[in-house]
Amino acid sequence: MFTEREVADCRRPGGTLDVHGLAARFAAKEATLKALGADERALALRSVEVVVTAGRGLSLALSGAVAQLARERGIVRLAVSLTYTARQACALVLAWDGSG
Numbered sequence: 001m002f003t004e005r006e007v008a009d010c011r012r013p014g015g016t017l018d019v020h021g022l023a024a025r026f027a028a029k030e031a032t033l034k035a036l037g038a039d040e041r042a043l044a045l046r047s048v049e050v051v052v053t054a055g056r057g058l059s060l061a062l063s064g065a066v067a068q069l070a071r072e073r074g075i076v077r078l079a080v081s082l083t084y085t086a087r088q089a090c091a092l093v094l095a096w097d098g099s100g
Contacts, residue, residue, distance in 0.1 A: 002045075010037060025050045027090055029045045037076075
């Protein structure tokens with residue numbers, strides 16, 4: 001469900017994985033599908049990728065059927081915010097269409 005880049009971004013210097021970071025990314029994938037109105041469509045979670053860009057923070061990269069759904073919905077921009085603790089993970093995804 002995670003891309004190679006997402007796993008690499010959550011790998012700590014000693015080689016262990018930051019499971020809390022992965023949980024937040026999972027929440028972002030779910031929030032993205034909800035923001036796009038995916039309803040009950042079976043869409044691959046790997047088609048939503050949380051990307052870390054130095055100096056720019058987090059963004060979302062869509063591919064496959066998820067990218068097609070965003071085009072169908074007229075989505076021109078997505079924004080993502082992640083937060084997590086040792087017990088909870090949360091993501092907020094905002095989607096803008098081209099209407100305004």
